Amino acid sequence: MPRHPTKRDFPVAEVRRYLEPGPIVLVSARRRGKANIMTLGWHTVMEFTPSLVGCVIAAGNHSFAMIRESRECVINLPTTALTDTVVAIGNTSGAEIDKFAAFGLTADDAREVEAPLIRECHASFECRLHDDALVDRYNFFIFRVVCAHVAPTPEHPQTLHYTGDGVFMVAGKVISRRSKFRPEML
Amino acid sequence: MPRHPTKRDFPVAEVRRYLEPGPIVLVSARRRGKANIMTLGWHTVMEFTPSLVGCVIAAGNHSFAMIRESRECVINLPTTALTDTVVAIGNTSGAEIDKFAAFGLTADDAREVEAPLIRECHASFECRLHDDALVDRYNFFIFRVVCAHVAPTPEHPQTLHYTGDGVFMVAGKVISRRSKFRPEML
Numbered sequence: 001m002p003r004h005p006t007k008r009d010f011p012v013a014e015v016r017r018y019l020e021p022g023p024i025v026l027v028s029a030r031r032r033g034k035a036n037i038m039t040l041g042w043h044t045v046m047e048f049t050p051s052l053v054g055c056v057i058a059a060g061n062h063s064f065a066m067i068r069e070s071r072e073c074v075i076n077l078p079t080t081a082l083t084d085t086v087v088a089i090g091n092t093s094g095a096e097i098d099k100f101a102a103f104g105l106t107a108d109d110a111r112e113v114e115a116p117l118i119r120e121c122h123a124s125f126e127c128r129l130h131d132d133a134l135v136d137r138y139n140f141f142i143f144r145v146v147c148a149h150v151a152p153t154p155e156h157p158q159t160l161h162y163t164g165d166g167v168f169m170v171a172g173k174v175i176s177r178r179s180k181f182r183p184e185m186l
Numbered sequence: 187m188p189r190h191p192t193k194r195d196f197p198v199a200e201v202r203r204y205l206e207p208g209p210i211v212l213v214s215a216r217r218r219g220k221a222n223i224m225t226l227g228w229h230t231v232m233e234f235t236p237s238l239v240g241c242v243i244a245a246g247n248h249s250f251a252m253i254r255e256s257r258e259c260v261i262n263l264p265t266t267a268l269t270d271t272v273v274a275i276g277n278t279s280g281a282e283i284d285k286f287a288a289f290g291l292t293a294d295d296a297r298e299v300e301a302p303l304i305r306e307c308h309a310s311f312e313c314r315l316h317d318d319a320l321v322d323r324y325n326f327f328i329f330r331v332v333c334a335h336v337a338p339t340p341e342h343p344q345t346l347h348y349t350g351d352g353v354f355m356v357a358g359k360v361i362s363r364r365s366k367f368r369p370e371m372l
Contacts, residue, residue, distance in 0.1 A: 014350070020227045021347035021355050022208005041206045044230035046242050046324055054240065054326070056232050080361065087363045134320065138232055138328070140240070161207035161347070161357050164200070166367030169207050171347050171355040175266065177273045181352030 004106070005122050005151035012051040012145045018077050018123050019053060020045050021171055023159035024086055026076040027055070028107070030115045031066040035107055036094030037118065038063045039086055041162040043075075051145035052130060059139050062094035067141065071129035072113040075143070076121035080158040080170055085120075087166070112146045122157045123150040190292070190305050191337035198237040198331045204263050204309050205239060206231050207357055209345035210272055212262040213241070214293070216301045217252040221293055222280030223304065224249045225272055227348040229261075237331035238316060245325050248280035253327065257315035258299040261329070262307035266344040266356055271306075273352070298332045308343045309336040 019025075028037050042056035053075065057064050067073045078086050085103050092099065100107050100116075107116035110126045117124040127143035134140035151157075158172035205211075214223045228242035239261065243250050253259045264272050271289050278285065286293050286302075293302035296312045303310040313329035320326035337343075344358035 017349045021349055042230050044228050044240060083361055087366050091368050163203045163207055166364035168361045169357040170359045170361055171357040173356045175269055175354045175356055178352035180273050182277050
C-alpha cells in the first residue's frame with residue numbers, strides 16, 4: 001500500500017460505501033490558522049442527498065470548539081497502515097501538540113473548506129456543519145459532505161473498527177450478495 | 187458456531203464494544219401482537235451512561251410506525267452465519283410477510299420491552315425510545331439500551347459491515363493496542 005494514496009473525485013451521494021461499515025475516522029479541523037486531528041468512532045450516515053453524516057464529538061476534545069466555530073471539518077478514512085498513528089492521535093490533545101507535525105502527516109488543501117485533508121488517508125470527505133440542533137444535548141453534529149476524495153485502489157481497503165479498550169477489529173475481506181441486491185431496498 | 191448462541195447478561199454501558207465497530211444489525215419490533223424485523227446499517231453509539239444509540243430508520247420501513255408508536259425495539263447483532271438471512275430480511279417487507287416465520291428465526295421474550303429478542307443473533311440489546319426530537323426531520327431515533335444480552339463466545343464474532351450494492355465487509359480479525367490504551371482518552 002502506498003504511503004500516499006492518490007485520491008480522485010468521488011460522488012458525495014455515495015460516501016456511505018466507506019462510512020456505513022463503521023470505521024474509525026480521523027477528523028481534521030482548522031481555525032485561526034491552526035489545524036488539529038481527532039480520532040472518532042461514533043458516526044453514522046444519515047442521508048444520501050444531501051449527503052449527511054452524524055458525528056458525536058465529545059465536548060472535551062480540543063477539536064470540539066474548532067469545529068463548532070468554523071462549522072467545517074474533513075472526515076478522513078485511515079487504513080490499517082496507519083494503526084499506530086490512529087492510536088497516537090487518540091492518545092494526545094491538540095491543545096498540547098501539532099498532530100500533523102508530531103505524527104508525520106501531510107495537510108493538503110481542501111477544495112470547499114478551510115480544514116485540511118490528510119494526504120496519508122485512503123479517503124477524505126470535506127464537510128460543512130449542516131445542523132447543530134443536538135450539539136448542546138448530545139455533542140451530536142450533523143455534517144453535509146460537500147466534496148469527496150477517494151483512492152481508487154485498493155477497492156476494499158483494510159479499515160479499523162474500534163471496540164474500546166485499545167482493541168480494533170479489522171474489516172477488509174468481502175462477502176458479495178450483489179446478485180440478490182434490490183436497489184429499491186437499499 | 188452454534189445456531190443458537192447462549193447469551194448472558196451484559197453491562198448496558200459497554201454495548202459500544204459491539205456497536206461502535208459499525209455492524210449491520212437486525213432491529214426487531216412488536217406492536218399490537220405482531221412482530222417484525224428490519225436490517226439497519228445507519229447507527230451510532232452516542233453515550234455510555236445512559237447507554238444511548240442513534241439509528242436512522244427510514245419512514246418507508248414497515249417497522250418505522252411500529253417503533254415510533256411502541257417506543258421500543260431490540261437491536262440484534264447477527265454474525266456472518268446469518269448473512270443470507272440478513273439479506274433476505276432487507277429484501278422483504280413486514281407489511282407482506284412474517285419474517286420470523288419466513289426465515290426460521292426464533293422470537294424470545296425480552297425482559298424490559300415487548301419487542302422480541304432474535305435467538306439466533308450473537309447479541310440483543312433491548313431499547314426504549316429516549317429522544318424523538320430528530321425523527322421528523324431525519325428519521326433519527328435516539329434509543330436508550332435498557333438491557334443487554336451477549337453470547338460470551340466467540341469473543342470476537344465475525345460481523346457484517348454493509349457498503350451498499352449488496353456487498354458486505356467482514357470484520358473478525360483483531361488488532362490489539364491494549365498496551366497503549368489510555369482509559370481517560372476512551
